[in-house]
Amino acid sequence: MPQRRVVTGRSHEPRARFAEELRLLRAGKGGSLRDVADRLGWDASTLGKMESGRSLGSPELVEALDQHYGTSGMLLALWELAVGDPTQFKEQYRRYMVLETEAHSLWHFGVSILPGLLQTDGYARELLALGGAKGDELDQQVEARTGRRTLLEEEDAPLFRAVVAEAVLRTPLRDKGAWREQLEHLLEVSQWPHVTIHVLPQNAGLHGLVGTSVMFLKLLGGRVVAYTENTVRGELVEEIPAVQQLDDAYDAMRDLALNPAESRKFILRMLEESPCEPST
Structure with missing residues (x-):
């Protein structure tokens, strides 16, 4: 042979x-x-x-x-x-990542956590640890998550709008110091000219995106795509009727939210109520 x-x-x-x-x-x-x-x-x-x-x-x-x-x-x-x-x-997420770099405007709503683009290292670490990651694997996942923040820090950063549910801001980290750092970061970012943050109060009631996290990508030429997520899967939505339905639900929900100035005051109030303990 x-x-x-x-x-x-x-x-x-x-x-x-x-x-x-x-x-x-x-x-x-x-x-x-x-x-x-x-x-x-x-x-x-x-x-x-x-x-x-x-x-x-x-x-x-x-x-x-x-x-x-x-x-x-x-x-x-x-x-x-x-x-x-x-x-x-998955191919859908790969395509989403490419489209995200081409978007001139991003609109986000999360059901229960802050959007990844606004997460500090401490917030991302505690969140990702819940999935079982630890050691080098956890370090790598945190770097991956928080490394994407640079998208909003670049000179030609896209416009970014996030609607943050009040429940998200009332769900602190175990590390009180890290939670204060996260709130301080939100307050700082909310004053950047290309970033808009709305707080959706709990008394706003039910809305069309109550069970769905979504990121809209506004692309050059007026095209809009959406990436939706739940606890088990994510999906890139490109069909015009489906995207329009999500967009309409987002607009209706945003109408229930506090305006940017009121939202900053709300975040500041959460920060003032947070214990002054250093992160460990």
């Missing part, structure tokens, strides 16, 4: 192959881990763990690396093989 010929010297094990490709791509493009981290707005230690095979990173980070290296989806495909479950990064 003829000996099997080795076509390349690269690993056939998906996780090792993914790490190897990351190292080769960076070497080919030139630059250090710090250079890539500064370029993408992520932590260099996370990139180092990915190149050594100790971490696979998040889908958001792999998406950013795929664009940085111009690999046209190759890194994403290798990542899916490495995690062993392609459903962890």
Whole structure:
């Protein structure tokens, strides 16, 4: 029986192959881990763990690396093989991430938590830990979640509007200091010229999005798409009638919310009521 010929010297094990490709791509493009981290707005230690095979990173980070290296989806495909479950990064979410970078305006409503773009590290950490993540995995997920905040901090940041239910602001973190930091961040961000935050009071009653978290992406040319989520799945909605129905429900709900000035006063009141204890 003829000996099997080795076509390349690269690993056939998906996780090792993914790490190897990351190292080769960076070497080919030139630059250090710090250079890539500064370029993408992520932590260099996370990139180092990915190149050594100790971490696979998040889908958001792999998406950013795929664009940085111009690999046209190759890194994403290798990542899916490495995690062993392609459903962890569905085509719909991949498409949503691309569309988000092209949107000139984002409108959000969350059922029970703050939108990811407004979450501090402390808030994201406690929330993600509830899903069972810990150690390096938790660190990586927190970096992935909070790294997306840079979208609102860039010079050409999109307009962002968020409707925050009163119940969200009355559900504190266990770490009282981290909760104060989150409220302080909300108060600060609410004063940015491109960010608008509304608080939806509990006495507003039922509304059309009572069981649905949604992000609307307003794209160039007037096209609008929506990404809806519940506890078990997310869905990219592009059909015009369905998007319009969600948009109408959002507008009706926003009419029940406090205006931006009143909302800032409400957040400030929550901050004043929060215990002054340092985060641990």
